[in-house]
Amino acid sequence: MSRLSQQEEKELVSFIKDWLKSLGLSQKDLANELNIKSSRTSEIIIKIKELHKKGGMFNIAKNLIKIEQNWLNNIKNDYRETKQAPPYNQLDIDSLVNKINQDISK
Secondary structure, eight states, rough: OOOOOOOHHHHHHHHHHHHHHHHHHHHHHHHHHHHSOOHHHHHHHHHHHHHHHHHHHHHHHHHHHHHHHHHHHHHHHHHHHHHHOOOOOOHHHHHHHHHHHHHHOO
16 A cells, blocks of 8 residues: 555544544544544554555545444434433423313312
């Protein structure tokens, strides 16, 4: 594989920063997914270069897509866990109060 040019490297870094920002995540989140100890840009670039050596831009894209899918699945799972239907919603309560009032008036 050919090496990443400085321009390609610069564009990838810019893309990754924008991508993380759009997802509301940080370089630390990406570093965790890439299994690297440091979240510094230079360390992320080293890992991106390793991915490039193993399969070019296709391999970089494949890995970033896999990471994003993992994040999105985790967000969905977290949402499902935190979203619990309350035992009664406002309409149920209003209906119960109306029924009680009807029973009292009889």
